[in-house]
Amino acid sequence: MKISTGVLSFLILAAALGSQARVIHDKEATELMIPSLQHEPPIINEGFHRPADCCLSYTPRSIRCFFMTDYFETSSGCSQPGVIFLTRKGQRVCANPSNVGVQECMKNLKLDPVT
Numbered sequence: 001m002k003i004s005t006g007v008l009s010f011l012i013l014a015a016a017l018g019s020q021a022r023v024i025h026d027k028e029a030t031e032l033m034i035p036s037l038q039h040e041p042p043i044i045n046e047g048f049h050r051p052a053d054c055c056l057s058y059t060p061r062s063i064r065c066f067f068m069t070d071y072f073e074t075s076s077g078c079s080q081p082g083v084i085f086l087t088r089k090g091q092r093v094c095a096n097p098s099n100v101g102v103q104e105c106m107k108n109l110k111l112d113p114v115t
Contacts, residue, residue, distance in 0.1 A: 055082030055094035063095050065105035073097065 054074050067087050074082040083102055085093045095102040 053084065054078035055080060055084065057094065058082065058096040058099075059093050063093070063099075063101050063105050065108050068093075068105060068109060071106055071109055 053072075055078065063085060068085045069088055070086045071083055074084060081097050083095045083097045083106060085095060085105070087093060097103070097106075
């Protein structure tokens with residue numbers, strides 16, 4: 001019993017001191033890295049799949065192409081296919097790519113992009 005109590009006390013002490021040392025090390029490492037990070041160019045995450053670029057549901061309304069400025073198709077990493085239209089007000093609208101009206105709007109925007 002005395003041995004297990006001693007071992008338990010040692011492990012608790014080691015864990016407390018180890019976590020304190022890590023906090024100090026992390027703070028020092030962060031302070032050393034800040035000046036070098038200020039001169040680095042920003043990392044652009046293009047090419048990575050973002051959940052915001054997936055359609056979880058489609059708009060129940062018909063797409064009025066007049067209000068759309070651009071579109072892009074969702075990636076194959078999404079749970080369902082979709083087309084995301086960008087409105088003149090900067091909003092995103094998810095639409096079903098198999099819908100005939102959506103396909104026509106995609107064609108029109110491809111032929112005559114709004115500037």
